[in-house]
Amino acid sequence: xxxxxxxxxxxxxxxxxxxxxxxxxxxxxxxxxxxxxxxxxxxxxxxxxxxxxxxxxxxxxxxxxxxxxxxxxxxxxxxxxxxxxxxxxxxxxxxxxxxxxxxxxxxxxxxxxxxxxxxxxxxxxxxxxxxxxx
Numbered sequence: 001x002x003x004x005x006x007x008x009x010x011x012x013x014x015x016x017x018x019x020x021x022x023x024x025x026x027x028x029x030x031x032x033x034x035x036x037x038x039x040x041x042x043x044x045x046x047x048x049x050x051x052x053x054x055x056x057x058x059x060x061x062x063x064x065x066x067x068x069x070x071x072x073x074x075x076x077x078x079x080x081x082x083x084x085x086x087x088x089x090x091x092x093x094x095x096x097x098x099x100x101x102x103x104x105x106x107x108x109x110x111x112x113x114x115x116x117x118x119x120x121x122x123x124x125x126x127x128x129x130x131x132x133x134x
Contacts, residue, residue: 067117070110078107 041058048055081104089097 065117065121067114067121070114070117074107074110074112074114076107077103077110081105081107 045055081100081102083100085097085100085104088100
């Protein structure tokens with residue numbers, strides 16, 4: 001057994017602890033930065049009002065259709081599932097390889113969902129009675 005601070009057991013325990021602390025720290029920084037942006041926009045608007053110039057308009061956020069998010073997530077999950085299936089099948093045989101089918105199925109489901117949502121969005125965007133409105 002190794003004496004000292006960094007034993008294998010200590011190292012193994014510290015990995016998830018550091019990951020959790022890092023995740024919480026990233027969330028806190030994101031919240032603080034968003035608050036700072038809102039504060040700066042507010043000060044800019046107040047200054048513009050005091051000087052009697054036009055108040056700057058709020059920045060317009062581009063709204064991505066939901067199917068684009070599902071498509072990218074589906075592609076990533078499908079490739080992860082495929083890689084995991086091949087890796088586990090190679091290492092552990094067919095019994096291990098089947099576990100990679102779970103993320104593969106999730107990815108395929110997301111891709112199907114994206115396809116259906118895209119068709120629905122195209123159907124609602126096209127005017128009624130147009131030749132392309134299916």
